[in-house]
Amino acid sequence: MEENINNQQQVTEESVKYIISTSPHLYKRETTKNIMWLVNLALLPAAVFGIFAFGIYTLFIIMSSIAASLVTEAIILKIRKKDISLDDGSAVLTGLLLALNMPPGVPLYIPIISSIFAIGIVKQAFGGLGENWANPAIAGRVFALFAWSKKMTVWALPFTADAVSSATPLGAYKSALLQGSVTDGITKASGFIAGMFSGPLQVYQTSVGNSDISYIDLFFGFKGGCIGEISVFLLLIGASFLIYRKIITLDIPLSYLLTALLIAWIFGGVQLGNGYFQGDFLFHFLTGGLVLGAFFMATDMVTTPITIKGRIVFGIGCGVITMLIRFLSGLPEGVSLSILFMNMMTPTLDRIFKIKPMGYIKENKNK
């Protein structure tokens, strides 16, 4: 099929030149480049909030991560003798997403090495844009998490002068759970609804020593966490922009979030001794990287199935794995791991959920 790549040719005839090409002759003016830059744009509010919340050092994290991505991409494209297409925004997006998934005080070499790993090994080694088997940013983040697990779990509270070390909401909850002290000091509110929302938040309040922290604070980003994941509010604004511009579709985020929150609601209360259907799903929605993951990382086109059915299963899988990790493993957070795992399932999902042509007749096997 190589011979038809050059589908534009100018035909000269009696000094008139018209372009000959096959139909269609109109196009939607949307390119890979547009898509990538718009996703970058949608992430910008959350990134800027992160910089204000954790100080100017986080800007260096973001810049170094993006720079490392771009340099790696350029060098490898040069080695592979391909066009150096840094302007398509995909390397910038990888760098940005990776930086947004870093704790605020991380040493600069971690984002840099992770970026090199993400672009060099995960993306370019498998054939570059469109061929990578996993979301490079997520693979990079998981790589960093296991390579420097101590340094990757040093957290701080936002808007504090000298970055007081402090746990993330999920981290505080998980360590209380692992120490078996999760029910200590919780005053269980009575009533079905109030009882539901009285557990994990109190654990976090105790952990940071501030009993005024509410769900509103968690929503707007006044909590410990990665640079880009803390402000759920700004992430949702960015996501709404992408959905409005039809850059991302709702199938993956919705199935992911609904599955995760449903599981949180059904089983979340068990560990607190509250029984089923007593879990605090709001806490799980507002903490950790769930929103960032569901809207910006699980929707990465290259590594998700192409059919809607496949995507919904992808989202459900992500939701189940996220909550399994949050509830049952030693790790506080499971968004990146769940997406990474489901990325690997994508070719299989593509094979299972093929769509049938319109009016498809089941073939008679006896024929």
Next chain:
Amino acid sequence: MFFTKNFGMGGIHAEDFKFLTNHKKIENADVPNIAYIPVNQHLGTPAEIIVKEGQEVEEGQLIAKANGFISSNVHSSIPGTVIKIEERFTSIGKRSKVVVIQLKGEFKKSGKILQLVDWRSKSKDFLLDKIKEYGIVGLGGATFPAHVKLSIPKDKKVDTFIVNGAECEPFLTADHRLMIDKSEDLLEGISIISTILENPKVYIGIEENKKDAIKRLKILSSNKYNIKIVPLRVRYPQGDEKQLIKAITGRIVPAGKIPLEINTVVHNVSTVIAIKEAIVNDKPLIERVVTVTGSGIKEPKNLKVKVGTPVKEVINECGGLKPGVKKVIIGGPMMGFAQMDLEVPVTKACSGILAFTDEELSFYKTDSICINCGRCVISCAFGLMPTYINKLLKYKKFKEVIDAGLLNCKECGCCSWVCPAQIPLVQNFKLGKDITKKLKLY
């Protein structure tokens, strides 16, 4: 809007630019001085030429005879002398034998008051013969001979007849204007076809952006109990036969089968009017309505053009081309053919002549890597996975590609339209169809 009928999955919504011509009445174009009439203007075998060089022909005289069942007669659109029979490129980019006629003598039918034929007293076979004799083909673009579509085998009974007034292609307004300017003719044509098909239920499917046509036809058909006007959602490819049937009746044509399989016949608005003119006005198919529009045309118009008129003359009648025209297309912008020069003649298939300067085409195809976004899969109204088929073609898996449904592709162009990587999907599918045909895989 959510209550209007639609075909369900897939499709695209492109900016339609119909405002350029949708308020302009159909005008008669000038008669060409020399008409170039191709004998291959229809689907099926080319017609056989029965005139000789130097012979005098009359307006509407048969010049090429249908060759086989799926073929169609071709008539002279002007009176005059056959000066040459030669090979020329036609608008679909293929060579065809062309009868060149120099205008001479008198028009015996055009502009004259003729006695109308009372078709109601005639038999069904007479009507079918007339349609066959007068070379009526589907004017929506596929140019399938109309008499073949209307010849129903004895074991079949057609219960639904759909008139296709969707005109979902952007820019084109020929059918829209026909529905307004010739609505009486349309309804009479429907009566004729209803007689042939033995009184089926008739639906006229019209996209919602033609409110005036819907209103007019609703008023005119209010006393006809078996005709129903169905407004359709503005969505490409609403005007495709199979999608239209699905939108209006909910029936699904089995893959690889024709609509007759589910007792349905679809005809385009302009075909119905041509059938009416053939039977009532005793006129062969020698002219058709063409929308001449686009950013490169000075005065966009809807013109009734004699078959065989060179495109250049039609364009000149619309004020000529603006400077900087980059592309000239015959047909609609989604499925039409780009032209090398303006010498090609207007054929029965030519529903529009579009000339584009940079405005619409600023977006040249560059073909980059598939990023697996799945937009083509969502946009495909025929339930195919364009990116998957394209990958199979790329790796030359021709057997698998047939199983993946390549032959169900109608080349409507939705996948190419949405593709952010700008992969020429439709082009690859056309090529793939040719290759698999040569390999005799189907």
